Amino acid sequence: MTFLPYAVAAWLFVIGLYGIVTSRDLVHQIICLSVVQSSTYVLLLAIGFRTGGAAPIFIDIPVGRAAVDPVVQALCLTDVVVGATVSALLLAIAVQIHKRTGSLDPERLRESFG
Amino acid sequence: MTRRTRTAMFLGSAAVLGAFLLWGFSGLPSFGHGLISAGEMLNRVSVAQRHITDVVTAVNFDYRGIDTMGEEFIFFAAVVGVALIMRPQPGEGARHVEDYAFGRAVPPTSDAVRVLGLGLAAPTVLFALYVVAHGHLTPGGGFQGGVILATGVLLIYLAGEFDHLHGLYGEAAVERAEAAGAAAYVAIGFLALVSGSAFMTNVWPLGTTGHLVSAGSVPLINTAVGVEVGAGFVLLLNTFLRQALVIRPEPTRTPLEEALNRSRW
Numbered sequence: 437m438t439f440l441p442y443a444v445a446a447w448l449f450v451i452g453l454y455g456i457v458t459s460r461d462l463v464h465q466i467i468c469l470s471v472v473q474s475s476t477y478v479l480l481l482a483i484g485f486r487t488g489g490a491a492p493i494f495i496d497i498p499v500g501r502a503a504v505d506p507v508v509q510a511l512c513l514t515d516v517v518v519g520a521t522v523s524a525l526l527l528a529i530a531v532q533i534h535k536r537t538g539s540l541d542p543e544r545l546r547e548s549f550g
Numbered sequence: 551m552t553r554r555t556r557t558a559m560f561l562g563s564a565a566v567l568g569a570f571l572l573w574g575f576s577g578l579p580s581f582g583h584g585l586i587s588a589g590e591m592l593n594r595v596s597v598a599q600r601h602i603t604d605v606v607t608a609v610n611f612d613y614r615g616i617d618t619m620g621e622e623f624i625f626f627a628a629v630v631g632v633a634l635i636m637r638p639q640p641g642e643g644a645r646h647v648e649d650y651a652f653g654r655a656v657p658p659t660s661d662a663v664r665v666l667g668l669g670l671a672a673p674t675v676l677f678a679l680y681v682v683a684h685g686h687l688t689p690g691g692g693f694q695g696g697v698i699l700a701t702g703v704l705l706i707y708l709a710g711e712f713d714h715l716h717g718l719y720g721e722a723a724v725e726r727a728e729a730a731g732a733a734a735y736v737a738i739g740f741l742a743l744v745s746g747s748a749f750m751t752n753v754w755p756l757g758t759t760g761h762l763v764s765a766g767s768v769p770l771i772n773t774a775v776g777v778e779v780g781a782g783f784v785l786l787l788n789t790f791l792r793q794a795l796v797i798r799p800e801p802t803r804t805p806l807e808e809a810l811n812r813s814r815w
Contacts, residue, residue, distance in 0.1 A: 438580035438581040438582060439575070439576065439580070439581065440581070441581050442572075442575035442576075442578060442581070443572065443575070445571075445575070446568060446571040446572055446575060449571065450564050450567060450568045450571070453560070453564060453567075454560065454561075454564060457556065457557065457560040458553070458557055458560075482581055483578065484589060485581060485582055486582060486583070487582035487583065491689070492589070492592075492593050492604075492605040492606060493603060493604050493605070493606075493688060493689060494593075494596075494597050494603045494605065495603040495604070495687055495688060495760060499593075499594060499597045499598070500594065503593045503605075504589075505588075505589030505590070506589050506592055506593060506605035506606045506608070506609050507588055507589045507592065507609055508589070509606045509609075510606050510609035510610045510614060513606070513610060513693060514610075514617070514618070514621050516693075517621055517624070517625055517693055518621070518624060520625075521624055521625050521627075521628030521629075522628075524628055524629075524632050524786055525628050525631050525632060525635070527790070528631070528632045528635040528636050528789075528790075529635055531636065531790075531793055532635055532636070532639070535639070543553070
């Protein structure tokens, strides 16, 4: 059972890639990319987890009490911010592609742009 | 390449990738017993060293402050990029929705949305300020609070009619606020240089642990980030909403109009 969170991370990564490869819609594809990215959140938080550990906020628990790793949680925040900005940029590009070609199907991009 | 070959190729390589991922993960320490030596050390020393109770914030805005500055500029660049990609293209103009939906009035915003939107906007903004201000004490900070702040503005858009509002709030002022927030972060870094320490060192008075004014430069950086992220998300929302509601292709002439126009010459 101790392996399960890592298996979830691997599954999210691969199933997201499957969505990106087979998708027929750019917006759906961007959401699949977010699924791939969420596998990194699961992996980071799983690596930092410690059985019985509290959240690393020492306002109402004494210093010295076992807590989970704050460094990977901080990395996770960076990850979320980068994910949001990548999605925003890709969605903006998808809007413009739809205006130019009238389609969001990645298969038809080659016909439209050569 | 057909879809079928591509999917088959993907499934083959994904099986290999999945196997390697599982193999790699099986070499990690078992779940719940992580190698957290750096994290464990920070958990022990942050409160005494920086008078800060949220160690995640201590990592982000103090120990790793310069990385978070890079992260902030990633966000800044993305907002600029979205604005650039979404600029009006040739043959497009800002037009009222009424012009486009020919012969059909735009339905007004319902009273329920209006009341809820306006009622929730002020508490949302207050909550955003709370989250930014308490970033060094409890979970929260500039990034989280900034996004909540932008949600408050989105509620006001929802309660009103976007194409009446978007000219009113002063896009230029929001753009300046975003740039000022980003610049303030860098300026706080340089102030440490002036005082003779390394860039982004926390040289400010640390205050009493657990108080609102404590942890040195961390609350200041959080405020700067909150302004930048809040303003940046307002600009993002504004760009996407304007694209959906206001930017329209210029009307093209019908063949009849074209012929009439030509016959005049």
